[in-house]
Amino acid sequence: YRTLVEMLNALKPKTLKDKYGSRNVTDLPTSYLRLNFKDGSSKVVEDYGKRGTPDLEKLYRYFEDLRHNQNWQKVSE
Numbered sequence: 001y002r003t004l005v006e007m008l009n010a011l012k013p014k015t016l017k018d019k020y021g022s023r024n025v026t027d028l029p030t031s032y033l034r035l036n037f038k039d040g041s042s043k044v045v046e047d048y049g050k051r052g053t054p055d056l057e058k059l060y061r062y063f064e065d066l067r068h069n070q071n072w073q074k075v076s077e
Contacts, residue, residue: 016043031047
């Protein structure tokens with residue numbers, strides 16, 4: 001959790017653009033990041049191609065790596 005909070009703070013989220021990426025290529029993935037702040041404001045970032053900033057790329061990689069670096073167990077219904 002601390003790692004995630006540190007990564008989000010490093011983004012300086014309120015300074016990020018609302019949109020990143022060029023739609024010249026039509027088959028790239030898009031990432032949407034929505035953050036809600038204590039002051040009641042929020043920030044939504046749309047990143048086509050997932051290469052908005054180096055810190056955003058690092059955050060995307062962190063989330064994607066969770067699929068493989070955790071010991072996931074199936075939960076019965």
